[in-house]
Amino acid sequence: MAQDAPGTAATTQPAAPAGPSTQTQAPTAQVEDQASQTAPAEDNVTGIQDIIVTAQKRSETLQDVPIAVSAFSEQSLRAQGLDGASNLVQSIPNVSFQRRGTRNNFQIRGIGTQLSALSGDDGVGVHQNNVPLTSNRLGEAEFFDVERVEVLRGPQGTLYGRNATGGVVNVITNKPTSEFSGSATVELGNYGSARYFGYINAPITDTLNLRVAGFGLQRDGYVENLLTGGDLDSRNIFSGRITLGFEPSSTVRAYFMYEGFSENDNRSAAARKQLCLKDPGPSSINGVATGATQVAFTAGCQQVGVYGDNVYGTTNQLSTFSGILARQFGIQPRDSLENKFVSRDLRETEVVGRPLFRAVSDLFTFSGEIDIAEGLTISSLTSYNENHDDRLGDATGGYSSVTFPISPLLPNGLATSAQMGVSDRLRYDNGLFNDNKQFSEELRLQSSFDGPFNFNVGGIYLKYKAHSITYVNSTVIDTLARAISARGGTPIYIDPNPFPDFTGHNYFQNNSYFDLESAAVLGELYYELTDTLKVTAGARYTDDNKKLLGARGTLLVPGQGLSFFPEQETSFREVTGRLNVDWSPVLSFTDKTLIYASVSRGYKGGGFNSPLVAEVGLPAEFEPEFVNALEVGTKNTLANGRLILNVTGFYYDYTNYQIARSVNRSSFVQNIDTTVAGVEFEGIAEPIDGLRINANIGYLHTKITEGEVVDTFYRTQGDPTYVYANGTNGGCILNAAGVATALQNPAVTPVLLGDNACKGPATFRTALATRIPAATAATLTAGIYDYGPNVAFFSNGSAEGVLQDLEGNELPNAPKLTISVGAQYGFDLGDSGWNATIRGDYYRQSRSFARYNNAFFDDVRPWSNINASLIFARPDDDWSVLLFVKNLQNKANIVGFEIADENLGAYRTLAVTDPRLLGVAVTKGF
Template sequence: MLQFNKSLKLSLLTSSMMIVSVVPCIAMAAATLEEMVVTAQKREESLQDVPVTITAFGQSQLQEAGFDSISDLTQMSPSLQFGNFGPVTFVTMRGIGNENTTAGGDPGVAMHLDGVYMGRPVASLFSAFDTERVEILRGPQGTLYGRNATGGSINLITAKPGDEFGGEVDITYGDYDWLRVRGAINLPVSDVIKLRLVAFSEDRDGYTENSFPGGNEANDADDAGVRGHISIELADQASLLLSGSYITSGGVGTKAELREPFPGSTTGQNISGPPAFAFDPLGPASGIPALNNFINPQTGQVVVNDLTPFQVSKDTKESQDNEFTMFSATFEWDFDDLSFKSITGYAQTSYESRSDDDQSELNLLELLLIEDSEQFSQELQLLSADDGPLQWIVGFYYFSEKASREALFLGGRYDVFANQFGVRAGYEFGGDVDSTSFAGFAQATYELTENLRLTGGLRYTEDEKEGVNTGFLFAGEPYADPLEDSWDEVTYRLAVDWNLNDDLMLFSSYATGYKSGGINQTAAVSRGAENAIYQPETVDAYEAGIKATLLNGRMQLNSSLYRNEYDNLQFQVFGQSGPEAFNAQGAVVQGAEAELRAVLIDSLTVDASVGITDSEFDDQIINGVQIGGNQVQRTPDLTYSLGISNDWEVGEKGSLKLRLEYAFTDEIYYTALNRNAGFAEAGGSDLADDYDNVNIRLFWFSSDDRWTVETFVTNLTDEEQEGNILRGPGFVDIAGGGGPELVTYNPPRQWGMRLGYQF
């Protein structure tokens, strides 16, 4: 594929938007856009009437885009990034997200499933089949939502029981023997009780080729799940919704690959570096090879690692075992002038991931990650329900979580250490963390005139975390260090919106945000280090935007300008002994976003988005490195997307729809250190190249809309896409540069065919 520069690409997108705005003027008989109803402010409102920056997708849009998990949203929404290393996920919005990947931290982008906050990021990996709507809110959240979030919120609203019997089933087959079966059924038991049941199963071979004899192939799928809703009408104005979900994910899963050559391999020069371990009680005389000595003892040859994406040679039987369970009860009671809602949630998440972290055919290093979490939440809301000029909501939120995490280094000399000292792993760290949060929040909107409204919100939060960090460091005695801290914060929001007419609204806001502090579970920082406990993150957020419905309802154009000023911004790097979270003194993230949807003619629709971001750390030294002026991690300067759909009627045989999707993601630094290739002082590179993504989908719908046939190709140009980069702990010196430089790639080109039936 030809590689155009970013300026030309952006010019092409801008030109496309201008064409979109002109063509409908020529069309004499064009359809209008379907109104999108959202509940971002806890009430049903038109997307164009909500003075908040929101990206929203309805069920038909999600189906057309092949949506099945949170990761798919990256190419559908500006300023949203998703990445993962196995079961550990990173969701960021406008540069802010989950930085402490252990059980001691909280995400900066809050994930909600049917109103229930999901505390562990592993929950975002699972299938989102039968989703009715997705709402993506950008900026600090708190005066309307139960859990604090400095970056934003992603709300998944699944389909609920309806009044009529019906359902759907589909089957998908594709590349790498991919087989997926999904089904949903709606059962109105009576006028009072209604049920909706959902189930799915997915199996796919891995698209990473492992040349080691008998080695397994990563990036496969072995997933299954069920979800159910029971809706009960308790009275004319009272209802209860009981929901439950269980999802499991096995197989090998997503695994990282090494992005640099081994010392002495034919793919690069021999690199002199620090010792393989910071502490080695056995010494060189033990005969156990160091990690930077990649000599196959059977052949005497230097082991070579193939740096081609999806090409590895690993002896470890890599695997994953992830589970997600959630139960919730939502009670609503409507009075004449107000409404009461209670949302009770309980969730369990767990994962066990085994990886070959020496990235070779030698038995030098296995990493076993184990995490378990159990959470309970209770949210109470009281809302106004009249037509007066004052609309308000008052709420209370309680959240508790018990989580544990273990990182065990096995194989090679790690096992020698373990056997000598009678422990299960030669090097391990982790611990238990108990988190508790209480909050009261309120927000009110007053209609000053028919077209001018003023909004104010307030929140008070108390957070407490306590835990015990445990582990073993090569020799001596296992350690157990207790850690605890508590924080409280008042945050608020002020906003004004002005309807110039029925189709044009201007809005602006100022909000403060807060995210709880956390506990570092890495061995080196748990033993008296300054950042053993890191502090809360706060933000002052300024925003102004416009929402326009143009050309008699055939076009929607929403855009905003924002500036976020962060104090104690939380970020993570991998130090000498593992992941460490820090507080930056300050950073500024600012930018512009725009989203457009338009009907050009009755059969042709276009959607487009663009996000332009400027991010910079204040002058400061972190872990001995000056990061002032660096880009905030996971924050590309530019992202944009363009989608074009066209429909054709084929008489009595039904209709066809062709959809083309293009998305561009600029280069990304994945840590605050902004390390480029060859930057040996900081230990290698954390910069990922920019990439383009092209998808194509062709649908056939039967004339009665019961049957659907879809064929598709994703990543049509088979472009290499670096989806996440991680510089591993310094003591794992497998490349002679202070820790392995690992990368997770987005999927290569894939094709598939889906057959669906509605009844």
């Protein structure tokens, strides 16, 4: 019989249970056994069977697809323990995944998912059953009861519903069949982990079939909260899917699917380790002591990386939004994290209270196909998707070491907040709250003629609405709101609800309503020049219309509710496409060879920056990005099917590539130019029956060719001409010599402490003139705001920072080298009817940068991982048992980090690999 992948399922065998992330199986992932989807097995045939994919919207074996695509069948997903998107990283070359607090970034060849909720476009498109999901659960959900997962690399706009410049992740679920069947899996592991999933497939009538699948996961967190002794980053997830299949004749097929997802646990950015080398601020500037004004020049944390022995401190809270207000109004003149250090264990942190993470999504899809003539099919794909999530938690950075002093605003030293309770010290809460709705309709006409010419053409309409709220609260802000209201006049409405209703003015919120309406005509034409030479030509016309209604800042403003900026509207209309040539020569030294080359142009829509960004004089919109992509590759089957060797080379030229940074407590997206080039090798060998060896090697070279930015966390760029100053809207730079001169006048001290420096020269001069003669104030102000060339300015006249030329820098989270090697050996256990498969996997990626600035403190060091598993299977009874270990060496690998907003303290928040995980999974099929 055909040689099955050891330990994986053929049509008469049970599927291997879910479990370990025994990664690095691709291109086993690309050529994994899929007996149920390949040609019938013949006796005395050995070799590696090819998986059937629909990457080009038609069924074909993966080795015949002339594009770079990795495909994972259900058997390979389970055998490798690829339970979610983050695991795919270690199974596909040049792919990375980062948890970014409230967002997840899946990157293909250095190109990632959306940077802004006000864009509606992704660099990597996420699809389920070909439905584009602008808002999705790729970072939270796990794969269950899926037919396969396909990951396409490169621009895909001519076939897929949305513009994806980097690639597409398409999760294809199992459809109901006419045979009664089912399966159940129970997995138990350390950290109290319990994972359950299964399905039942049942025919209802001769033409109607039903499939019901479910998934559940409960586990303790991997992070210990030293304040409570409890754990953080736990999981409590449930998901279910119902699919109805209707086939009244051989020419009509229709499917209705509903999928629900629910999560309620303490997954939180606060559960991630925060590191800092405290910045006290300069004790002197140009030889002049700063004295009491030292705190006006602190950046919270110094410019350091995340690997030093000195980074286990805490931010200087006097640099934060609340800290500046606290020192200004005498609520807390000291750093509330004074002399505070954190544990050196990366899986230990301090969080006040229990972080909240609640997520709910509902997806409805209806797909139908009608064969209207011989070789001609019309299809419709309709979807409706709702997503809602609440993310709220402590953002203080540790339990404050200094209590509030007795003061006029806090006569008993206690601050009262409806949202945070009664506290004797500074506390921060922050959160993100989203409601998204999407409707899409796609129509296609596709041919499968016997002749040389075929086509796949259609159109798609998509309507997406998103309501997003960014929330920051602190005990200091609430105290000031109460104090201002007590003075008389129109009071500030103080939200009395423990869970904010977002009508209060006692907290910061960035509130936006975003609408996207998109229509596109797209398709591809296929022509066979000869039996071995084929040409594909594709094109797409996209019409995107976007609207934004953003709220003005209402923090500490009298009254209640929101006040809005004028509605913004923009549109983009673009034509893109691709041309592909593939050749299947007959060679004496291979069983089958495919050589292909393609050139394509991709587009990703522009969008809006927050009105709070435009308020300080930066652009209110960002431009669409374009990529011209060249790809060449070859796929080869050799040694009578026992060896697969695939190689891909690519070059991308990006114009207006979108990058993001923080401005005025909001995300600011701007455009740069960059190139991306690389090579991907994927190989699998089966030298003897039962032994399989696979390897992936990805080389990636990214280079920014044009672009200037201000580094929010290194505004001076080391230029001693300038000194950093903090402010409630973020930082700025001042002339060091001018500040040194001004510091010699005592009248300057209260003006600097009063948060006036970054509000611009006019505000600073006016505040100073109330204390000294106007002429003197003007002279000192002119010296402080004296700037040379190569400086970027806010609209108020203060300097945002020294411009950094990004030319030559690398894109973030884009390691030059990724290597994965795996091996497995399968054998029978005598005449017992049981077989066993032992497997091991090794993954390593090279050094990368956490940010596109490539500063000296942006390094992410190389890291590696080892997984192992042992599978026992008894095909005759549909039983299988899996023992697994993930992260065998129990390393806390730092795979990336973010730097928090200046107004939260600029601390480094780590992304760390999971600890060593042990478990056993049992599957019974019927």
